[in-house]
Amino acid sequence: MKSRAAATPFGLWMGIFTVVPMAIVLWFAFTDANGTFTLANIARIWQYAGTYVDSIWMGAVATLICLVLAYPVALSISRKAEHMQRTMVMIVMLPMWMNFLLRTYAWMTLLEDQGLLNQFLRWIGLPAMHLINTDAAVVLGMVYNFLPFMILPLYSVMAKLDNRIIEAAQDLGSNGFQVFRRVILPLSAPGIVSGVTMVFVPAVSTFVISKLLGGSKYMMIGDVIESMFVGDGCDYNVGAALSLVLMVLMLVCMSLMRKVDNGEDELGGMMA
Amino acid sequence: MNEKKIIELKNIAVSFDGEPVLKNLNLSISDGEFVTLLGPSGCGKTTTLRIIAGFITPDDGDVFFEGKRVNDLPAYKRTVNTIFQRYALFPHLNVYENVAFGMRVQKKSNAEIKETVTRMLELVNLKGFEKRSVSKLSGGQQQRVAIARALANKPRVLLLDEPLAALDLKLRKDMQAELKNIQKSLGISFIYVTHDQEEALSMSDTVVVMDDGEIQQIGTPQDIYNEPENAFVADFIGESNILDGVMLEDYLVEFFGRKFKCLDAGFDKNEPVDVVIRPEDIDIVEPAKGHLTGTVTAVTFKGVHYDTIVDFKGFKWLIQTTDYYGEGSVIGIVLNPEDIHIMKKSAYSGMFGDYSSYSEEFDELGDAEAAAEAEEEAEG
Ligand SMILES: Nc1ncnc2c1ncn2[C@@H]1O[C@H](COP(=O)(O)OP(=O)(O)OP(=O)(O)O)[C@@H](O)[C@H]1O
Ligand SMILES: [Mg+2]
Numbered sequence: 001m002k003s004r005a006a007a008t009p010f011g012l013w014m015g016i017f018t019v020v021p022m023a024i025v026l027w028f029a030f031t032d033a034n035g036t037f038t039l040a041n042i043a044r045i046w047q048y049a050g051t052y053v054d055s056i057w058m059g060a061v062a063t064l065i066c067l068v069l070a071y072p073v074a075l076s077i078s079r080k081a082e083h084m085q086r087t088m089v090m091i092v093m094l095p096m097w098m099n100f101l102l103r104t105y106a107w108m109t110l111l112e113d114q115g116l117l118n119q120f121l122r123w124i125g126l127p128a129m130h131l132i133n134t135d136a137a138v139v140l141g142m143v144y145n146f147l148p149f150m151i152l153p154l155y156s157v158m159a160k161l162d163n164r165i166i167e168a169a170q171d172l173g174s175n176g177f178q179v180f181r182r183v184i185l186p187l188s189a190p191g192i193v194s195g196v197t198m199v200f201v202p203a204v205s206t207f208v209i210s211k212l213l214g215g216s217k218y219m220m221i222g223d224v225i226e227s228m229f230v231g232d233g234c235d236y237n238v239g240a241a242l243s244l245v246l247m248v249l250m251l252v253c254m255s256l257m258r259k260v261d262n263g264e265d266e267l268g269g270m271m272a
Numbered sequence: 273m274n275e276k277k278i279i280e281l282k283n284i285a286v287s288f289d290g291e292p293v294l295k296n297l298n299l300s301i302s303d304g305e306f307v308t309l310l311g312p313s314g315c316g317k318t319t320t321l322r323i324i325a326g327f328i329t330p331d332d333g334d335v336f337f338e339g340k341r342v343n344d345l346p347a348y349k350r351t352v353n354t355i356f357q358r359y360a361l362f363p364h365l366n367v368y369e370n371v372a373f374g375m376r377v378q379k380k381s382n383a384e385i386k387e388t389v390t391r392m393l394e395l396v397n398l399k400g401f402e403k404r405s406v407s408k409l410s411g412g413q414q415q416r417v418a419i420a421r422a423l424a425n426k427p428r429v430l431l432l433d434e435p436l437a438a439l440d441l442k443l444r445k446d447m448q449a450e451l452k453n454i455q456k457s458l459g460i461s462f463i464y465v466t467h468d469q470e471e472a473l474s475m476s477d478t479v480v481v482m483d484d485g486e487i488q489q490i491g492t493p494q495d496i497y498n499e500p501e502n503a504f505v506a507d508f509i510g511e512s513n514i515l516d517g518v519m520l521e522d523y524l525v526e527f528f529g530r531k532f533k534c535l536d537a538g539f540d541k542n543e544p545v546d547v548v549i550r551p552e553d554i555d556i557v558e559p560a561k562g563h564l565t566g567t568v569t570a571v572t573f574k575g576v577h578y579d580t581i582v583d584f585k586g587f588k589w590l591i592q593t594t595d596y597y598g599e600g601s602v603i604g605i606v607l608n609p610e611d612i613h614i615m616k617k618s619a620y621s622g623m624f625g626d627y628s629s630y631s632e633e634f635d636e637l638g639d640a641e642a643a644a645e646a647e648e649e650a651e652g
Contacts, residue, residue: 164360167327170347171354172374172425182377186364 028240041241048224048242052249055221058135059204062142063150066199067192069143070150074191075184077151078158089155096148104141104212111137111213133215141209142199149198157191158184193261201250221246276303277339278429278461279324284333286319293319295485297333301429301463301478306455308464310472311482312508317465318357320482321431324463326350353427355435359418361406367393367417368402374425392420395454412443423454429461436471448475469509473497481505502615506548507624513589514625517547517614525614528564528585532607536614546615548625551592552577553611562604568597581627588627 032038045052077088095103110116111131118128131137161184169179207222214220221242228239277300284297294316301307309317322328323335326347335342342350353374361370369376371389380388393399396416401409406417415435422430435451436444452475455462466472472479473493481488481496481504489501500506503514517527522537527547539545559565566584577592582603597603 162360164356164358165362167347168354168356168360168362169373170327171325171352172421173348173377175346175348178377182373183362183364 063200066150074154137213141213142203146199150195153194154191278303280336306477308472308476315482316485352429353422354431357433396420502618503620513549515547519543533609534612548613551590555606557604559604590627
């Protein structure tokens with residue numbers, strides 16, 4: 001009965017935080033305003049197919065940029081002396097403790113047509129650029145806000161990477177690039193998977209960043225869902241259906257990603 | 273083994289954080305030679321290996337590989353391979369791919385890789401383990417994968433850092449024999465690090481005894497055992513009674529107020545020396561017939577022999593004998609000239625070779641500590 005006793009807190013937790021909320025979402029998604037069963041809500045999501053694609057695309061781009069930026073940072077932190085590592089991780093996490101809205105507003109003032117960045121460009125004699133309310137501004141906001149969520153899981157996997165294994169690879173004739181490709185990269189794959197998950201999911205469903213940096217006309221799926229729950233014309237049932245579909249789409253994306261990762265492992269095993 | 277030098281270390285000095293770890297180290301290794309670095313923990317053995325492998329650049333001095341200076345050659349370009357103190361296998365690769373690693377890097381053909389890996393796994397008795405994950409192997413099996421992995425790269429020199437330290441006694445003995453066979457059959461040089469003196473003596477062509485970042489003696493196992501250069505070597509390799517003596521003239525030494533014939537020469541007249549007498553060389557006779565007489569104060573059964581502690585005028589000796597002499601018996605001993613070995617005085621004189629505080633526990637503490645405690649006891 002030991003395993004059951006141990007499972008109880010988890011069961012309770014699951015019930016409160018996963019099963020009940022999911023059930024409520026499902027209920028709303030498959031009923032109409034009067035509480036009768038309907039597939040109309042789900043059918044309406046076709047209307048937003050383009051927004052889904054855009055959101056996933058933007059989230060994917062932001063995730064990729066985060067990965068490219070975070071990987072070398074995480075690697076270099078993980079190869080430092082231990083006390084240095086702790087300080088550097090602190091510095092990476094520091095902006096996360098600043099209020100999320102505040103950070104995003106800060107970017108707004110930086111990117112505005114009369115913002116600091118454009119003032120600077122003019123000052124050094126370059127033409128000003130229209131930055132705010134563009135795709136690029138939204139991606140930038142996502143990258144800035146979610147970068148620590150990429151660095152931390154990468155770092156925690158890389159910190160466990162034994163230096164002797166790297167030395168063994170060098171000893172067997174690998175130059176810097178080969179050490180990376182044959183040892184560091186495959187061994188940090190679990191960190192890549194969890195980092196990508198941690199960034200991709202919130203990036204795809206964000207609505208504040210797109211609202212503040214993308215302008216009011218700009219819509220990501222998160223904004224659509226928000227509009228279904230607040231203000232005029234809100235419709236809980238459609239909102240729930242949209243959320244449900246978004247969740248399913250992200251599950252599909254993540255499982256694809258895991259497949260690729262595993263496949264690479266097997267490939268690596270056979271012909272690395 | 274031939275006389276061609278494959279590796280030479282000249283005046284090597286290394287410090288970490290201002291602490292000198294190697295001091296003016298000079299060592300040369302012949303092609304096909306089995307050299308063992310032997311010394312207590314922290315004496316700089318691993319550091320020496322890492323200099324040869326290319327993981328540490330010495331602060332001072334030069335490393336030569338076949339006469340070419342390689343101080344600045346990175347590790348991956350050296351035809352030297354290492355078996356690390358804790359194996360360092362690649363956890364994401366199976367046994368086959370671990371062994372194939374070096375050849376994959378060199379872009380060898382799949383056929384050649386398959387042929388070599390199969391041969392290497394046969395050599396280390398791991399046929400049939402190709403698909404196993406390395407994390408599911410026993411210590412001994414992991415060790416053998418590490419050996420196969422290093423050998424598959426066809427190194428000119430193999431560096432082994434206490435490769436057998438984690439194995440149990442029986443397996444260690446088997447692996448010692450296997451390694452020695454591999455070294456002989458491949459004809460490559462092995463530089464082998466250990467702090468197990470028996471391992472060093474039984475496997476090596478040449479033993480390098482180190483302490484405190486310095487080489488104390490280089491020689492064949494027989495030289496090291498029979499002709500130790502100083503009290504440290506005499507004590508570290510096997511057991512030794514070390515006494516103060518005076519070299520009266522060539523082939524004549526005085527200690528305990530008696531003159532003894534010996535085989536050593538080349539000292540100054542009346543030069544103070546350290547006299548080494550190995551416990552197994554001492555012959556016990558009736559008290560009346562002995563050069564010296566003493567009283568047995570302790571006896572320990574060791575299997576093949578008894579460790580017998582005998583008090584000679586307050587100075588206690590260890591004598592190893594197959595006959596039993598009980599505590600309190602009075603015995604005589606005879607010292608033949610070949611049983612006596614004379615060493616010059618050194619910084620280590622007086623630190624070792626007195627068995628006044630001999631006991632099993634002290635033996636395990638490590639000799640330096642035992643010696644320190646013996647001194648304290650003598651003072652107290
Ligand atoms: N990277 C390093 N930084 C600082 N000190 C070091 C470093 N590597 C080794 N040392 C120090 O250098 C000395 C020699 O170390 P080394 O590893 O060569 O000893 P060893 O003879 O191999 O010992 P053991 O038998 O315990 O493996 C030790 O005092 C050790 O603390
Ligand atoms: Mg060591």
